[in-house]
Amino acid sequence: xxxxxxxxxxxxxxxxxxxxxxxxxxxxxxxxxxxxxxxxxxxxxxxxxxxxxxxxxxxxxxxxxxxxxxxxxxxxxxxxxxxxxxxxxxxxxxxxxxxxxxxxxxxxxxxxxxxxxxxxxxxxxxxxxxxxxxxxxxxxxxxxxxxxxxxxxxxxxxxxxxxxxxxxxxxxxxxxxxxxxxxxxxxxxxxxxxxxxxxxxxxxxxxxxxxxxxxxxxxxxxxxxxxxxxxxxxxxxxxxxxxxxxxxxxxxxxxxxxxxxxxxxxxxxxxxxxxxxxxxxxxxxxxxxxxxxxxxxxxxxxxxxxxxxxxxxxxxxxxxxxxxxxxxxxxxxxxxxxxxxxxxxxxxxxxxxxxxxxxxxxxxxx
Numbered sequence: 001x002x003x004x005x006x007x008x009x010x011x012x013x014x015x016x017x018x019x020x021x022x023x024x025x026x027x028x029x030x031x032x033x034x035x036x037x038x039x040x041x042x043x044x045x046x047x048x049x050x051x052x053x054x055x056x057x058x059x060x061x062x063x064x065x066x067x068x069x070x071x072x073x074x075x076x077x078x079x080x081x082x083x084x085x086x087x088x089x090x091x092x093x094x095x096x097x098x099x100x101x102x103x104x105x106x107x108x109x110x111x112x113x114x115x116x117x118x119x120x121x122x123x124x125x126x127x128x129x130x131x132x133x134x135x136x137x138x139x140x141x142x143x144x145x146x147x148x149x150x151x152x153x154x155x156x157x158x159x160x161x162x163x164x165x166x167x168x169x170x171x172x173x174x175x176x177x178x179x180x181x182x183x184x185x186x187x188x189x190x191x192x193x194x195x196x197x198x199x200x201x202x203x204x205x206x207x208x209x210x211x212x213x214x215x216x217x218x219x220x221x222x223x224x225x226x227x228x229x230x231x232x233x234x235x236x237x238x239x240x241x242x243x244x245x246x247x248x249x250x251x252x253x254x255x256x257x258x259x260x261x262x263x264x265x266x267x268x269x270x271x272x273x274x275x276x277x278x279x280x281x282x283x284x285x286x287x288x289x290x291x292x293x294x295x296x297x298x299x300x301x302x303x304x305x306x307x308x309x310x311x312x313x314x315x316x317x318x319x320x321x322x323x324x325x326x327x328x329x330x331x332x333x334x335x336x337x338x339x340x341x342x343x344x345x346x347x348x349x350x351x352x353x354x355x356x357x358x359x360x361x362x363x364x365x366x
Contacts, residue, residue, distance in 0.1 A: 005070040011103055011147050018267075020282060021048055021275045022068070022158040025151055025177030026112070030077050033110055033198055040079050042206035045286045047076070048227065048279040049214035053249050054240040065269045067276070068225060068242065076141060081199045082112075086192040087176055097172045097193075098165040101147065102140050104195055111137035112194040115171030119169060122153040122161050132175055137168070147160055208292055210359070211283065214355050215347055217286060218243035247340040258329045264321055265329075270314040273339075277303075277310040284350065293353055302346050309339050 019031030030215055034040040050068035055263060056341040077081070085100075099110050117123035139148030145165045152260040153159050217224055221243040232284045241249055250269050281303055286295040313335050320328040 010143045011139070011141040014105060014108065014110055016138050016150070018160075020044075020156070020278050021067075023272050023275045025134055025136070025158070027067075027076070028158045029134075029150060030080050030196070032136070032138070033196060034077050037079065037198065037200075039202075039204065040077070041286065043078065043204050045283050046207065046210040046214075046278070048276070049211065049283070050218050050223070050243060050289050051246050051276055052223070052240055053269070063239075063253070065272045067272075068223060075196055078204060079199050079202050080196055083195045083197075084111075084192045085280060086196060090193060094245045096107065097169045098147075098265055100193070101137055101168070102142075102180050105138070105140055109195040112196055113136075113172060114138070114175045115168065116174035117171070119167050119170040119174060120149075120163050121167065122149070122151075122159075122163065124154050130174065135168070136169070140165075150156065166332050183219055208354065209286075209357050212351065212358065215351050215354075216363075219344060219347055219351065221245040231265050244340060244344060251336050254329055254332050254336070260335075261326075263324045265317045265332075267314065267317045267321065270310070270317045274310045274314050280347075281307045287354075293350075293357065294349075295296075299346055302342070306339055306343050306346070309335050313339070 001086045015036045016032040017035040017056045019028045019035055021031055022028040034044070040247050043162050051065070053063045056062055081229045090097070090100050094103070104111055113135055115135045117125035117133050117296075118127065118129060120135070122127060123131075123133070133151065135148050136150040138150065140146065141148075141162075144263055146162045147165065147168050148160065149163050149168070150158065150160050153161060165317075213224065213227075221241065222240045223240070248299075250273075253269070254265065255264070281300075284296055284300050284303055287293045288300065313332060316328050317334070319325075320332070
């Protein structure tokens with residue numbers, strides 16, 4: 001649990017812990033809440049195993065990348081409950097957005113709302129471009145008239161910082177005005193403010209077969225999650241690829257960048273790989289520490305190499321976008337092939353050990 005904030009008579013900050021997965025802001029926000037509590041760790045270890053890429057419905061000319069077994073992101077974690085409060089109700093019952101947010105935090109609710117980045121100094125769009133984005137709020141200070149906020153800000157890294165009551169209020173008002181004027185960017189987004197709260201009454205039972213099934217699907221590049229995943233399934237586009245085949249699509253895109261002399265690489269696909277390896281590294285150690293498997297030190301040490309390479313890949317992609325040095329693309333291709341082959345070997349060994357030990361057990365059914 002974070003210990004950098006302390007509540008006083010004029011301030012209150014709800015607990016947050018920096019999340020191990022930050023690929024999407026809403027996932028990072030949910031995990032910022034959940035990771036304060038050890039009871040959530042078994043749930044985390046069962047999820048964020050399968051990855052996918054697909055041809056986006058919006059453009060039909062580009063692939064997007066994400067974790068699988070995600071439907072409504074607000075519902076992904078059973079320990080964090082969400083409640084949508086319509087904008088018109090808020091404006092009838094409270095004098096302004098700031099008052100509503102303060103009251104909500106006083107009742108131990110975290111806030112998830114849409115703001116116009118134009119009014120928030122921490123964004124690159126500040127005073128430049130009117131751009132909508134979700135903002136996470138988890139505390140306030142009445143003397144400073146500021147909120148504690150989280151998102152991907154100027155450094156493009158998920159971060160905790162502050163914004164004033166006035167800035168957040170202007171951001172909210174602008175986003176609502178655009179929605180009411182039917183400009184369009186909020187039509188498929190949030191038409192209210194989401195309140196989030198940790199649910200300490202959840203009795204979550206860990207299922208080792210959830211991990212076994214997901215790793216199996218990942219290695220086979222298949223999706224059978226409808227049989228065992230309670231959140232399955234969120235169809236977002238066409239030509240969906242799963243698991244290790246995602247490597248092939250990334251390799252294909254890097255080759256296109258090289259051959260066509262393009263000057264930009266989408267770093268998000270490398271951020272997904274890095275988050276995936278972060279979670280898998282945690283998972284292997286979890287299995288050993290909780291005695292689900294023993295003698296995993298060799299596998300764990302081997303997977304550390306994959307984790308290190310995934311970080312190198314992400315940094316190389318960022319470096320290419322700055323320098324446009326095509327030799328960097330060749331390094332990326334080499335590392336991708338290395339990671340893919342090494343991971344297939346390590347996870348195949350892990351999967352075999354799990355299947356042997358738990359072949360006589362029964363999976364939890366959803």
